[in-house]
Amino acid sequence: MSFIFTFLLNLLLVTGQVNSGEIHLTIEETEWNEGNLQILLFDQKDGFPEDPEKALKQFIIPVKNKRGYIIIKDLKPGNYAITVFHDEDLDGKIKKNGIGYPLDKFGFSNNPSLLFGAPSFEKSSFKVGEKPAKVLIKLR
Template identity: 40%
Template sequence: MKISILIWIMFALFSQSQNPTTLSLQVTNVKNDQGLVRVLLFKGEAGFPDDTEKAFKSASVKIKDGKAQVDFGAVPEGMYAISLFHDSQNTGKLRTNAFGIPRDGYGFSNDAMGMFGPPHFEKAAFKVTVGKNNVSIKLR
């Protein structure tokens, strides 16, 4: 009995190592290749969409041919949301006009939109499951 349990546990660990839970992101419709795309990945609504301190992971990636690719690597299963913007002048902040309207491209997972501001976490949330997970966001 103990041997069969040990074999079952070893099989479960082996099969998990064969199918890690990973997340990658493809960003399209970037206006130009200047600057970086800044990305925040949130696991839960706390801090979404712009609190870098509460983000689960973050990334700043180069742009090539109007696209950017982010590989977050291994992430636990669960509900996540992504917010991002094109930092065309490499300032580290989203540039806006006098009315607060973004001057650079921005986006959210599920291509979610808010009425007068960013969407709520629930609109942008997606589920990460065992295996390879791919998300794409088209900048506005």
């Protein structure tokens, strides 16, 4: 009986550790306090940076003091990338000009330089492990 109890306890401990990763995400450089920040979290390059159907998780958080903050919990260790935009008018869509460049403020994890379009998953990705990953995105 004690063997079964020990086995189940160890299984619970191991299972709890598998999804124990966290991301502490701070978003800065919003111009206004109005609206929300729309966030997509990806764990793969497929769909990155803007396909919500292929994102691992989606979040909507309010802007406070021209910034946003969220703790994303229960993540498996691995590589992740984040896309965010400031949805000032609360329509849920990023506005773009005639050639497809965003008019709403936006950003990516690692704040990569943008020369010819959106960055790759690899340029925006970061590791999540046992310690919380601290990510700062500055909107542009």
